[in-house]
Amino acid sequence: MESKTLMEIAYNACDDKIAEDILVFDMKGKSPITDYFVICHGNSEKQVQAIARHVKEEIEKNGVEIKRLEGFTEANWILVDATDVVIHVFNKEERSYYNLERLFKEAPIVESETING
Template identity: 50%
Template sequence: MNSKEMMEIAVKAADSKHANDIEVLDISKVSIMTDYFVIMDANSQRQVDAIVQEILDKEGENNVEIGHVEGKRDSEWILIDLHDVVIHVFTTEQRGFYNLEKLWSDAPSVDISKLVTVNDL
């Protein structure tokens, strides 16, 4: 499975759990560490946990190797490392504080409008 397919699975899984403002950055040309950052937030830690679990379940169903998960249940920022795709799930407050989109502003955004049902982009 290629990185684009893994990214799409993560976006659809997050959207199914009503993640807020899902954004995907193509960082393949500005960093050698991965191809995509998938960034989103949720209104509560409980919702963060639900989103993370759904992403892990859907990636697992598609035989995607989960490299590492940083952050614990009830964390305000959980990182899922799929090697070529890194997923960041924040609480709304923490996303604003860390502002990864600004930090990686050289990376172009990926149009995911066809992948999400609630278009809050």
């Protein structure tokens, strides 16, 4: 599966569970480990877990293996690693604290209007 399609599946799964402030960074040429980073947050432990669970299920339903799922029990920062796309699901406070957006500022943001387009 193309990494763009995988990113779209992850983005839509986050959106399905009303994740907030979903950002997608195009890491091609910027990172040797992945093509896209998807970052979002939820407002409660249950919502963060629901977002991550739905992302995992939707990706696996499309025949892609999740390489790693970390942080699910604590639900402060859940990492869903689908190799070509890595999804970071935060609670709002942890997202603000870690501010991954600052780390990826050199990577272009994929505009939501172009996803699924």
